Ligand SMILES: Nc1ncnc2c1ncn2[C@@H]1O[C@H](COP(=O)(O)OP(=O)(O)OP(=O)(O)O)[C@@H](O)[C@H]1O
């Protein structure tokens with residue numbers, strides 16, 4: 001372990017922190033914005049609670065457009081927007097903008113699927129009991145979909161870890177960036193190996209935690 | 221749901237133009253029925269078949285009214301019209317005289333609280349416990365926590381679920397789940413209970429239990445129950461009135477005892493045969509001795525109901541008309557406390573005597589249906 005100098009250890013820890021920051025913040029943004037989008041898509045769908053094609057169609061197209069643009073292109077394409085939001089186009093803060101955008105679109109679709117999985121019968125029962133549309137959304141749809149929503153968030157967290165490695169390209173830092181700079185460019189395979197190991201552990205941890213949480217909240 | 225056509229102009233919606241006071245004072249219909257359906261029509265796809273083809277129906281207060289029909293007959297569509305989960309294209313719906321199609325959204329939601337509904341697949345919230353499921357209709361009605369707790373505690377024993385109050389639906393048997401469904405439907409003290417195939421997912425024993433529970437609750441809470449089923453056994457077990465549906469129409473309707481003992485339509489006869497089991501296997505018919513020369517053999521199913529159900533009809537006919545009667549099968553049963561008997565008879569004798577014997581039986585009010593041999 002001679003390569004693991006205090007300096008190298010600090011670098012690894014800092015990179016881990018940056019990754020956590022990028023993943024955590026963009027995931028939080030994605031959940032906060034993605035859920036309302038998913039609800040809107042679900043509710044305005046043709047068979048939804050209040051069908052509105054003129055909302056559903058354009059919104060669906062927008063989400064798909066964001067989803068089908070390769071991340072690396074998205075990142076470059078929205079640089080002006082990034083600069084506007086983050087005040088800069090490089091660094092961890094700047095990386096969060098495209099990450100959050102991609103994750104929002106991704107998560108909105110996954111959330112929409114989770115909402116779609118909710119038993120139509122429960123919704124119908126709520127209607128029969130005189131529930132308002134808002135009550136159906138807040139007291140039936142979201143609570144019943146919760147395990148699915150958590151599972152979707154887990155999936156997107158894991159993907160975000162991967163995307164955040166790419167964010168090194170705009171000087172976002174993080175583990176991926178460290179692996180490239182030291183492991184590849186300075187030919188330090190030990191660094192590369194430890195970066196990969198940390199990433200594996202991180203993904204494993206996130207997945208296990210997500211699965212545990214899903215099990216905890218679902219009572220099927 | 222696609223955009224729905226506006227409901228046709230009904231008396232109450234014309235009354236809207238006469239001012240709110242007028243509307244509030246005058247009930248929509250002069251009807252004593254708990255549920256009054258008039259000329260309901262529903263077509264799902266343009267050019268498609270009619271799911272409801274002019275259905276009219278009155279359910280008296282306190283009655284358990286059954287609707288039977290084969291799959292696709294339109295039963296679910298009909299029952300879903302009663303709380304407007306489904307809007308008919310035309311027709312009128314009045315619940316205790318209130319014209320549902322004339323209500324705006326908030327008024328309709330309020331009306332729905334007075335109409336409980338139970339579903340085939342229970343439709344419970346998976347992430348709410350038994351108590352929380354029962355509390356749901358009270359929560360959305362805006363009751364306080366204390367009120368909700370009190371009401372849930374009151375209703376749990378009615379359905380025998382005190383011990384399961386904190387269980388999750390996934391931990392319950394089908395019968396227990398349906399008890400929760402029933403408790404939830406009754407939580408907001410509705411006067412009407414709609415059951416869409418409430419026992420179709422249950423085994424026969426549990427079905428009997430749930431039906432008994434529904435009947436008991438009807439008596440205690442003075443409910444009016446409209447239930448749909450494809451099993452005649454359910455009708456026989458608890459209904460007072462029955463209507464038979466086919467292709468979106470009601471083809472026969474009446475008191476359960478009358479419909480069972482004197483079915484008119486072929487479809488009804490097939491349904492009734494399910495429970496009463498009139499049919500004689502062809503192999504049994506084949507084994508019956510042929511008639512002697514100059515004589516005929518007639519096979520008939522005879523339903524004994526009412527005052528003659530205990531009379532010695534067979535021996536009287538045999539003696540008075542000089543015919544031989546072979547009882548191929550027979551049983552006595554009871555519907556809604558009234559006894560009746562069903563027999564398959566093979567009558568042998570001169571044609572005129574056999575005809576006269578059957579005519580005499582019909583004259584007594586028995587239902588005699590010839591079986592093709
Ligand atoms: N939402 C819908 N969209 C289109 N067609 C429908 C819809 N609901 C019912 N139908 C059609 O209407 C007819 C009556 O259906 P309905 O569900 O009322 O029958 P049912 O008597 O309840 O049958 P089952 O015993 O199978 O439940 C059927 O032909 C069915 O295909």
Ligand SMILES: [Mg+2]
Nearest residue numbers: 295296297417
């Ligand atoms: Mg049905």
